Amino acid sequence: METTALLLVCSLLAAAPGETSSEGVKSDQTASGQAAAQEATPLAPVETQSAGDGEAEALVGRLADPSQIALPGAPTRLADLISRLIDRRQQIEATQTYWKLSAAVAEYRVCAESIGSLQQLQPAEGAPRSPGDAIVEARLAAAEARLRETEAEVLAEQYLLADLTRWAAPGALPLPADLPHVGPYDTKFQEIYGGRVPPPRAYLLDRSLPLRLRSLEMRAAAVTAATHAVEGDFDAFGRQQLDQVVVLDSIAELARQQRAFLVSVRYYNRDIAEYALSVAPANLSVARLVGLLIPPSDHTASQGEPGEGLRQAGFDEPLKDDRRGGPVRSSGLSGVPPRNEPTLAPPEAEAGEPGGVKVEPAAGEPAAGAQDAEPSEEQGAGEAPRADPFPPSASGAGKSGKGKRYETQKPLDSGAEGKTAEAPLGVYPALVDLPPPKRAQELGSTLHWSHQLPPSPGESVSLLGCLAWQAQGAHAGALVAAYWHARHRAARYQVLAQQVEQLQALDAAALAWRNRPDGAEAMLRLKTAQRGAEADLIEAELDLRIGQCLLAQVGGRSLAADWPLPATAPHAGRYRMKLELQPPQIAGLPKVQQLAATIPQWHAVLEQQSAAVLEADAARAAATGRFEQGASALGEPLAEIRQQAEETLAFLKVQNEYNLQIAEYVLTVLPPGIDRSTLAGALVIDRQAK
Numbered sequence: 291m292e293t294t295a296l297l298l299v300c301s302l303l304a305a306a307p308g309e310t311s312s313e314g315v316k317s318d319q320t321a322s323g324q325a326a327a328q329e330a331t332p333l334a335p336v337e338t339q340s341a342g343d344g345e346a347e348a349l350v351g352r353l354a355d356p357s358q359i360a361l362p363g364a365p366t367r368l369a370d371l372i373s374r375l376i377d378r379r380q381q382i383e384a385t386q387t388y389w390k391l392s393a394a395v396a397e398y399r400v401c402a403e404s405i406g407s408l409q410q411l412q413p414a415e416g417a418p419r420s421p422g423d424a425i426v427e428a429r430l431a432a433a434e435a436r437l438r439e440t441e442a443e444v445l446a447e448q449y450l451l452a453d454l455t456r457w458a459a460p461g462a463l464p465l466p467a468d469l470p471h472v473g474p475y476d477t478k479f480q481e482i483y484g485g486r487v488p489p490p491r492a493y494l495l496d497r498s499l500p501l502r503l504r505s506l507e508m509r510a511a512a513v514t515a516a517t518h519a520v521e522g523d524f525d526a527f528g529r530q531q532l533d534q535v536v537v538l539d540s541i542a543e544l545a546r547q548q549r550a551f552l553v554s555v556r557y558y559n560r561d562i563a564e565y566a567l568s569v570a571p572a573n574l575s576v577a578r579l580v581g582l583l584i585p586p587s588d589h590t591a592s593q594g595e596p597g598e599g600l601r602q603a604g605f606d607e608p609l610k611d612d613r614r615g616g617p618v619r620s621s622g623l624s625g626v627p628p629r630n631e632p633t634l635a636p637p638e639a640e641a642g643e644p645g646g647v648k649v650e651p652a653a654g655e656p657a658a659g660a661q662d663a664e665p666s667e668e669q670g671a672g673e674a675p676r677a678d679p680f681p682p683s684a685s686g687a688g689k690s691g692k693g694k695r696y697e698t699q700k701p702l703d704s705g706a707e708g709k710t711a712e713a714p715l716g717v718y719p720a721l722v723d724l725p726p727p728k729r730a731q732e733l734g735s736t737l738h739w740s741h742q743l744p745p746s747p748g749e750s751v752s753l754l755g756c757l758a759w760q761a762q763g764a765h766a767g768a769l770v771a772a773y774w775h776a777r778h779r780a781a782r783y784q785v786l787a788q789q790v791e792q793l794q795a796l797d798a799a800a801l802a803w804r805n806r807p808d809g810a811e812a813m814l815r816l817k818t819a820q821r822g823a824e825a826d827l828i829e830a831e832l833d834l835r836i837g838q839c840l841l842a843q844v845g846g847r848s849l850a851a852d853w854p855l856p857a858t859a860p861h862a863g864r865y866r867m868k869l870e871l872q873p874p875q876i877a878g879l880p881k882v883q884q885l886a887a888t889i890p891q892w893h894a895v896l897e898q899q900s901a902a903v904l905e906a907d908a909a910r911a912a913a914t915g916r917f918e919q920g921a922s923a924l925g926e927p928l929a930e931i932r933q934q935a936e937e938t939l940a941f942l943k944v945q946n947e948y949n950l951q952i953a954e955y956v957l958t959v960l961p962p963g964i965d966r967s968t969l970a971g972a973l974v975i976d977r978q979a980k
Contacts, residue, residue, distance in 0.1 A: 344507075346473075346506055346510040346551075350555055351469060353400065354395060359399050361395060361398060361441070363463045363464060364464055365465045368467075369579075371457075371464065374455050378572070384455050386564070389556050389559040390556060391466055392556070394444045400545055411537065426534070429541075472503075475562055477565060492565065492569070495561050495565040497839075498832055501829075506554040506558050508822075516540070516544040516814075517544060519815045520541055543818060663972055665952075665973070666863050717911075721736075721904060722904055726897040729900050730863070731863040734860070734863075737784070737945075743834075744783065747834075749855060753858035756769055756845060756854070756856070757769060757966035769844055774949050775946065777946075778837075779833045779834040780834055782830050789823050789931060793931060795914070796816055803920055838853035842854055860946065862896065864893055882958055885951055885954060885958070886955070888951060892947060896948055899940055899944050900941060902941070906938075909934075910930035914930070
């Protein structure tokens with residue numbers, strides 16, 4: 291499935307500029323038509339009033355300015371490089387490489403600053419050594435190794451950029467002199483395409499750029515909080531109020547947040563380059579071409595030709611104009627729950643029942659080869675058979691059906707210092723004593739219960755409804771693969787939303803213990819973790835939108851309408867392949883033999899990973915309780931919250947692969963032209979039909 295159908299899925303959105311869209315409309319205008327449209331509706335990065343107006347602008351100016359970094363090379367403007375190229379595809383590739391080099395240069399500075407901070411923790415010459423000095427030396431050695439590695443990466447990107455742009459001075463390789471754009475971007479999507487049908491990639495870029503900007507801004511806020519945390523930790527360490535290891539961890543967290551910010555900046559400018567240079571007229575001057583990518587400034591060759599613009603608001607509604615040039619800020623994070631409100635609990639899945647929908651032969655097929663593979667449900671000891679392994683999937687308006695919930699205990703009321711309370715329960719206490727197969731089944735159902743998706747998630751569609759798109763010529767394998775990938779991304783979003791909630795729940799305890807020696811610094815470290823998690827959530831929303839766009843494209847849906855959101859949960863129970871009942875010519879296929887061996891193995895991994903999730907959940911709850919009672923430092927719950935999120939995401943990844951393999955098996959053994967109800971029943975158990 292990964293090597294066949296998914297290649298088809300991904301290729302549909304990878305059409306380069308100038309290729310025809312799925313509706314047969316070319317994405318490029320004629321040169322004269324483009325020029326007229328460009329004059330009427332110029333693309334424009336929205337320039338902020340000054341470099342210090344926002345955290346992102348100040349941060350990128352500090353980290354990415356090559357004049358502040360001792361690296362060999364010739365600072366070169368972007369216009370000077372792309373002026374050497376005529377082909378638009380080459381200009382896009384060169385521009386994206388330019389920003390990748392810029393990010394590598396900034397990464398070099400991050401490494402150098404980390405080394406400088408670590409060196410401040412080294413003992414003075416001749417001073418007695420402490421046990422912590424060995425840890426400092428180990429961290430310092432690792433940072434210096436990373437600096438050398440980054441230096442090599444910079445050199446490799448310099449050579450690549452020189453090759454792409456036919457650089458004629460190999461003795462002085464290019465270094466970026468322009469700073470990347472970190473403000474709003476006006477795509478002028480409607481004006482540019484007018485009555486034409488945009489290519490699929492243009493739809494996706496137009497809708498994803500606002501999310502990339504929000505992620506970038508949140509990453510910048512996380513860096514700011516991490517910077518203040520390091521400064522506070524150094525002060526507290528100097529007063530002998532803080533352990534040296536805490537300072538080391540703060541330095542490492544600052545570097546991690548800085549790197550995440552630089553990745554966001556690079557991806558944002560990569561997508562701007564792809565979009566702007568794809569629609570720009572062929573006869574546009576180099577100065578104006580660069581003006582479509584970055585605002586006019588002292589760093590660029592642009593002469594200020596591009597006009598002002600508006601930031602795209604996102605998927606739902608436009609933001610107000612900000613024609614004075616300042617960034618338009620959204621009122622809140624999409625999908626980030628408000629602070630100081632009860633945590634939403636995942637559902638209690640109902641117990642399972644043996645059985646399922648059998649795969650029947652197509653009309654006219656002989657009964658001897660019944661191909662009765664079927665999903666299997668787990669049944670607990672002494673339980674009556676039940677039909678539903680999953681919480682009901684939403685088939686309309688984003689509403690979930692009935693289903694129990696594995697309740698999360700509300701955050702403790704920390705109150706005054708010294709107040710004790712019971713440790714909070716984990717999220718999944720009811721799953722702890724279940725046998726492994728049933729535990730995996732119930733955890734998979736819980737994680738795919740749609741209860742915490744972004745606003746305006748899209749048009750809800752069941753797997754059965756999605757398979758109806760085959761009537762319009764959609765490929766069944768590609769449809770199922772795109773469907774499960776989009777469903778997987780929706781579940782990932784909810785896991786990261788839960789992580790944001792768990793971090794926000796620490797606010798009360800951090801405030802209650804603010805008078806401890808490290809109280810102020812702990813609040814800054816918590817703020818850093820929260821901002822980073824919120825940025826992760828925004829990027830998960832972007833991943834979900836990409837998955838929805840892929841599903842819409844594979845299914846032949848209109849990309850101008852709401853994109854489909856899968857509502858059917860993937861299977862998490864065991865699967866009955868019944869290989870012995872398949873026709874010999876099918877059962878003997880090498881691919882079928884391979885899948886018959888690997889599918890049970892994937893479920894075994896799923897069972898083991900479910901145990902890891904429950905253990906991580908219990909450890910996170912215990913660490914949170916200790917912190918709320920003042921028995922541990924903040925670092926403990928922060929580490930456990932991150933660990934639980936990582937283990938849960940790993941479970942979802944395994945579950946997705948498990949269902950992709952099941953789909954590949956089913957599509958191999960079923961006869962061609964099988965009806966969609968039988969196909970859907972062979973993939974999951976349809977509780978709506980029960």
